Amino acid sequence: MELVLAESALPPTPEEYGVGARVSLQPMSDRFIDIILGALDDAGGGQGTLRITTGVVSTLVSGGDEEALARYLTALIAAAARRSAGAHLTAQVMLSRGCPGEIACAFVSGPWGSEKPVVLEPTGVQVVAEWSLYPLLGVIDDTDDHMMPIMAAIDAAKVSGLFDSSDHYVTRLAGDLAEVIALVVTAWRRTGSWVQHVTTHLALSINSPTARSNS
């Protein structure tokens, strides 16, 4: 890996730090095109410096900080849930930080993470979700204990009241969409306090007939 130390003493911008998300919506409905395009329209083009770039498989959200990403993702998925009007909807979110060069991860100096929690207004949209968190670049204290940030994130989930269960490869969360997104974005940013390159994946399920039949 090429290590390129930033020359400036200023903290990197989210863009310089490679902070961004990919998101996709799956309305299980014949009306899926209207629901997806309508939700993108409802959520707007992104406030401030945020850029929304749609693609064939997913939509890239970049150019903003962690709060801006969290607000946009919540607004987009809540809009899709409203437009789905009770139909089953899933959404996939991935977040990445600390690999601004995409393939060649340049090293960026500065405060990588933060203990600051992301706070969002509840949406009233209930979700069940499967979450995984991946600290990729060697842990700073050199013990190479890559499970430490993961355990810290799971502990935070348990305190939050959103923890549902642990399963193979994922942690299951349940609660308000905004609270789940806030928990995951907070944990992902916090893991940046120990590790530069951190990704996280969240698979969200709304109005699942399986969940209804189990309840």
Add this chain to the structure above:
Amino acid sequence: MELVLAESALPPTPEEYGVGARVSLQPMSDRFIDIILGALDDAGGGQGTLRITTGVVSTLVSGGDEEALARYLTALIAAAARRSAGAHLTAQVMLSRGCPGEIACAFVSGPWGSEKPVVLEPTGVQVVAEWSLYPLLGVIDDTDDHMMPIMAAIDAAKVSGLFDSSDHYVTRLAGDLAEVIALVVTAWRRTGSWVQHVTTHLALSINSPTARSNS
């Protein structure tokens, strides 16, 4: 992280090594329940020792080796594509290896990975996919160059003819479903030659109206 060396000199079984997958299907159709249940039925309960455990958000596939997982995932998604009959379908696949304890990753001795390619019969189902590969536990040669296995995987994709493009956080692949699954499972297992705990995520899109309008 707790390091527990296996006492036996025998290589670990896939189960002991934590080899498994989670998969979910999203038919964008009012008929989504019939398509998903029908595809699970078509793919069968898993051959040999393979176990299929459905959940609210995704289905766990475990108890088999990499070839068995690859065959099952391909059969399941191809069956859903056939039953979708031209409707848009997406599927999410995650693969994990090397963390059999789920939360506490016990260390397992033995040959972790393999250069052997997974080979599957083409299905005739064309997909576009976004792929990410995560080597999690410290790289064996101690250079901590976690991008090396990722670059090796992207190079293999380029040689395969399935490489479409690199984008933020993902590599885009396009081709036959079976060839894409085989490429991803091969790269994931091969990364196990350098790193114990390796996960990979694949978001598949079939019959996308966006892809059609772009072609």
